[in-house]
Amino acid sequence: MEFSAQNSSFKSHFSGKKGQNLGIVRSMNYETPGIFRLESGKTLSRIRIEYEMYGKMNADKSNVILICHALTGDAHAAGFHAGDKKPGWWNIVIGPNKAFDTEKYCIICSNVIGGCKGSTGPSSINPETGKPYGVSFPIITIADMVNAQKKLIEHLGVKQLFAVAGGSMGGMQVLQWTVSYPEMVKKAIAIATTASTTPQQIAFGAIGRKAITDDPKWNGGNYYGKEIPAQGLALARMIGHITYLSDASMQKKFGRAQLAETGQDLSKISSETSSETFPDSFSNFQVESYLNYQGDTFTKRFDANSYLYITKAVDFFDLSNNGSLIEGFSGVKAKYLVIAITSDWLYPPYQSQEIVSALTANGVDARYEEIRSQYGHDAFLLEEGQLNYLIRSFLSQVLVSDIMSPNFYSISRDETLENASMLMVKKKVNHLPVVSEDGKLEGIVTSWDITKAVACKITELDEIITRDVKCVYAGEKIEVASSIMEDYSISALPVIDSENRVIGMVTSESISALIGRFS
Numbered sequence: 001m002e003f004s005a006q007n008s009s010f011k012s013h014f015s016g017k018k019g020q021n022l023g024i025v026r027s028m029n030y031e032t033p034g035i036f037r038l039e040s041g042k043t044l045s046r047i048r049i050e051y052e053m054y055g056k057m058n059a060d061k062s063n064v065i066l067i068c069h070a071l072t073g074d075a076h077a078a079g080f081h082a083g084d085k086k087p088g089w090w091n092i093v094i095g096p097n098k099a100f101d102t103e104k105y106c107i108i109c110s111n112v113i114g115g116c117k118g119s120t121g122p123s124s125i126n127p128e129t130g131k132p133y134g135v136s137f138p139i140i141t142i143a144d145m146v147n148a149q150k151k152l153i154e155h156l157g158v159k160q161l162f163a164v165a166g167g168s169m170g171g172m173q174v175l176q177w178t179v180s181y182p183e184m185v186k187k188a189i190a191i192a193t194t195a196s197t198t199p200q201q202i203a204f205g206a207i208g209r210k211a212i213t214d215d216p217k218w219n220g221g222n223y224y225g226k227e228i229p230a231q232g233l234a235l236a237r238m239i240g241h242i243t244y245l246s247d248a249s250m251q252k253k254f255g256r257a258q259l260a261e262t263g264q265d266l267s268k269i270s271s272e273t274s275s276e277t278f279p280d281s282f283s284n285f286q287v288e289s290y291l292n293y294q295g296d297t298f299t300k301r302f303d304a305n306s307y308l309y310i311t312k313a314v315d316f317f318d319l320s321n322n323g324s325l326i327e328g329f330s331g332v333k334a335k336y337l338v339i340a341i342t343s344d345w346l347y348p349p350y351q352s353q354e355i356v357s358a359l360t361a362n363g364v365d366a367r368y369e370e371i372r373s374q375y376g377h378d379a380f381l382l383e384e385g386q387l388n389y390l391i392r393s394f395l396s397q398v399l400v401s402d403i404m405s406p407n408f409y410s411i412s413r414d415e416t417l418e419n420a421s422m423l424m425v426k427k428k429v430n431h432l433p434v435v436s437e438d439g440k441l442e443g444i445v446t447s448w449d450i451t452k453a454v455a456c457k458i459t460e461l462d463e464i465i466t467r468d469v470k471c472v473y474a475g476e477k478i479e480v481a482s483s484i485m486e487d488y489s490i491s492a493l494p495v496i497d498s499e500n501r502v503i504g505m506v507t508s509e510s511i512s513a514l515i516g517r518f519s
């Protein structure tokens, strides 16, 4: 079964069950019309963006979540491509009843520009020369990747993303989205990432790049149609891969285990040392075999030039403004969930904490969480239970501020009863908060109070004002508002700030509409 926005056929019969897999999914692509301007000022004529989509967009396209992939990921985040045994790279959290629930949300993931999995990158054909770009491909940045994603999102008719989420370099794109397009992102989930690449991270990137460019087969980036620089690319991946693991996970995975052929038999190994070259059997530890395997497999799925460009984009990433992350995040609007991994030494937790501190200093709602794991950096691809729990509770948390109406009518207690009732009829409202001159909540009058006043021949507004007003704060969970409404049989509540000023109204209608939208 194909599963995309165009032809979703999943029904809610999965409700209440553990997460399920999507079926067969397919990739799509979009070619932007006209030139694409990069942060460097250089341009690309037309870009192609490869993407996948799971779940259905709702009528107002307000349920779309963009997933951003890490360094060597691609658009295939979940489900299976026909014939594949392994699902997409974030299948553990995307699907029916998983945190990124495809029965509620429409999930989109696209391959970054500069990549080699369908989107325009160095291995693509330059339309001006008819040959692969190679190193004539312009330098790209994380902001360029985000700008390309924005083109796709606009093309799909989405005005605001319900959420943007990703780990590692995906997390950088998430942060960049909230800075570049603050009005377009409601919720941001950044995992195992940084807001400013550190010298240590740049250093590892640099060694990987050197491994590639020092491979004679790299040939100045001009190797398409010839032998690829497999040795350099594999070495780059081996170095990188060590940084994605942890000391504890390597101990657990391999210990000091050696390959069966050599075991601890030093005489067997040393008998080969008479040869001119260092013997292969010196790669006798399991961890060496594992790294060789990871390096070798990588050369079959990734382009060396893309590796150079994307790692460089990561190195350039720095959201701080004149060294200040607080300034860098000024103007952001999203609500954030920032998740660190306890054993991640490549993007250690302090870097996530810095992000949250800078956001909080800007008065932004930012939550910090940790995944307790021994897997190291790659735990964001593996820790199914913790990821699902943290992401699900963040996505489904709706605050009063999300649905309150900031446009409301109020009266002062000196008003006449007649004026109050006229206002209600004219503006079709049933609740009028009574406020002081400086906007502070003093009471409330409802249409029911007016009806009673007429029946009882009461003529003064002051006599029918309810002074013990039930109200909520904007930052409270919507469940708080709904349980007050239920307990006291009230259909609307004033929303107040910390100084008791009325800043909006929340109604039972808006809560019901919300439940309807996501159920």
Ligand SMILES: CC(=O)SCCNC(=O)CCNC(=O)[C@H](O)C(C)(C)COP(=O)(O)OP(=O)(O)OC[C@H]1O[C@@H](n2cnc3c(N)ncnc32)[C@H](O)[C@@H]1OP(=O)(O)O
Residues within 6 Å of the ligand: 069, 070, 071, 072, 073, 074, 089, 286, 287, 289, 290, 291, 293, 294, 378, 381, 382
């Ligand atoms: C957005 C994105 O991030 S997309 C990119 C994510 N994908 C990758 O990074 C792909 C490569 N990375 C990995 O495989 C990562 O380690 C993970 C996180 C995705 C998977 O982790 P794990 O499930 O713990 O797998 P593990 O690291 O043990 O590797 C398993 C592979 O190594 C092989 N392997 C394990 N031990 C050895 C060994 N001693 N010698 C040789 N090969 C070995 C396994 O056979 C297996 O091969 P397979 O992938 O062909 O099935």
Ligand SMILES: N[C@@H](CCO)C(=O)O
Residues within 6 Å of the ligand: 070, 071, 072, 073, 168, 169, 244, 378
């Ligand atoms: N292992 C992942 C994470 C790197 O940050 C990848 O290759 O993309």
